[in-house]
Amino acid sequence: MISGDFLKIDISESFINKSRVNLIKKICGNKAGEELEKAVSNAFENIADSLDEKTYKLIDFITKLDNINTHTDENLPNYTLKNKNVHVIKDEKSLNEAVSSLNNSKILGFDTEQKPIFQKGVPPSPIAIIQMSNASDCYLFQVHLIKNIKPLLDILTNRNIVKVGIGLDGDNSALYKEFRIRPKCCIDFGSLFKSKMAYPNDIGAKKSVLLFLNKNLQKSKKISRSNWENINLTDTQVKYASEDASCVYDVFCNMLTTYPFLIQILPSWFEERYNKNEYRELIKI
Numbered sequence: 001m002i003s004g005d006f007l008k009i010d011i012s013e014s015f016i017n018k019s020r021v022n023l024i025k026k027i028c029g030n031k032a033g034e035e036l037e038k039a040v041s042n043a044f045e046n047i048a049d050s051l052d053e054k055t056y057k058l059i060d061f062i063t064k065l066d067n068i069n070t071h072t073d074e075n076l077p078n079y080t081l082k083n084k085n086v087h088v089i090k091d092e093k094s095l096n097e098a099v100s101s102l103n104n105s106k107i108l109g110f111d112t113e114q115k116p117i118f119q120k121g122v123p124p125s126p127i128a129i130i131q132m133s134n135a136s137d138c139y140l141f142q143v144h145l146i147k148n149i150k151p152l153l154d155i156l157t158n159r160n161i162v163k164v165g166i167g168l169d170g171d172n173s174a175l176y177k178e179f180r181i182r183p184k185c186c187i188d189f190g191s192l193f194k195s196k197m198a199y200p201n202d203i204g205a206k207k208s209v210l211l212f213l214n215k216n217l218q219k220s221k222k223i224s225r226s227n228w229e230n231i232n233l234t235d236t237q238v239k240y241a242s243e244d245a246s247c248v249y250d251v252f253c254n255m256l257t258t259y260p261f262l263i264q265i266l267p268s269w270f271e272e273r274y275n276k277n278e279y280r281e282l283i284k285i
Contacts, residue, residue: 054261061259065199068207073216079209079247081138086242088233090142098139099151102132106282108155109133109249110163110186112171113228113241127174128228131245135253135282138242144229149179156183162270164252165245166190166205187266189248196265205247212251212258217243253282 025033051059089095102108110132115125130141130152143149155161156175165171168188175181189208193199209217223240230237255262256279263274273279 057259058261061262062197064211065193065197068203068211071210073206073210076210076214076216079213079215079217079243081242081246083136084133084242084246085137086238087137087139088142088238089139090145090231092146092148095141095146095149096151098141099155101137102134102139102155103158103161105134105161106279107134107162107164107249107252109138109245109247109252110156110165110168110171110183111241111244111248112174114174115227115229116225124174125229126178129241131241133242133245133249135249138246140233140238140241142231142233145231153179153181157181159184161185162187164189164248166208166248167202185269187252187270189252192265205244208251209247212254213247217247 021033021036024036087094087098089098110130112127112131113129115128117123117125126144128142128144130143130149132139132141132155141149141152143152153175156163163183163186165186165188167190168183168186172183172186175183190202190204192203194202203211206217206219209215220236220240223236226234226237228237228241233241256274263271266274
């Protein structure tokens with residue numbers, strides 16, 4: 001039995017090509033275009049009773065995804081770390097202790113920060129911070145202050161730990177250029193729906209939090225362009241950097257719990273592990 005909420009799905013943006021309909025309206029008149037939209041909507045309603053809940057949830061998700069740019073998060077609760085502990089790491093001893101804890105993780109939210117460059121032709125700054133987050137903790141490694149970060153880099157190349165991020169091309173390129181490593185078992189959440197679900201664009205952290213958590217992720221351009229090579233990070237920098245890594249962990253786990261069938265758009269190696277129940281306890285399925 002399909003719940004009433006599913007029957008309220010507005011599929012017009014997902015299953016009707018608006019550009020084509022507008023062309024029909026222009027050439028043939030508004031009535032023709034409206035009749036076409038109505039016909040598609042009626043067809044969906046006519047097959048409602050024959051669709052199972054999984055299909056409805058998929059249609060619901062596709063509709064939310066396709067309409068994400070029409071929604072605002074201004075009046076929603078702000079995204080927070082909740083009970084996660086934030087650790088700012090700036091020496092080898094603390095790094096080794098943090099890595100020892102992180103090595104027990106199966107999935108990590110991952111990001112990096114670099115001091116911005118405002119002059120044309122000047123090479124990018126080296127990586128200043130590497131962020132990693134799991135269900136209970138978020139670590140900000142000030143790698144520019146730490147001489148030996150090999151144990152941290154080993155996590156990035158560890159095939160047993162999944163690293164999830166948004167817009168990872170730049171991060172991975174910087175990691176290879178600076179440390180000659182290529183992170184393994186990474187999932188770029190931002191490009192996932194573009195490559196696998198025909199969505200036209202990558203999805204940033206803010207839209208991901210809106211789509212999956214129904215929260216407002218506060219993103220300040222001023223903070224993103226601040227000096228990440230500060231020896232002592234400001235409170236706003238700590239908040240910004242920790243939320244960047246934490247939110248992608250949270251949206252990824254939320255996707256797996258709310259829409260478990262989307263496992264099929266993830267890399268095959270992750271699907272195999274998932275089907276072996278490696279993440280059952282973690283994501284509380």
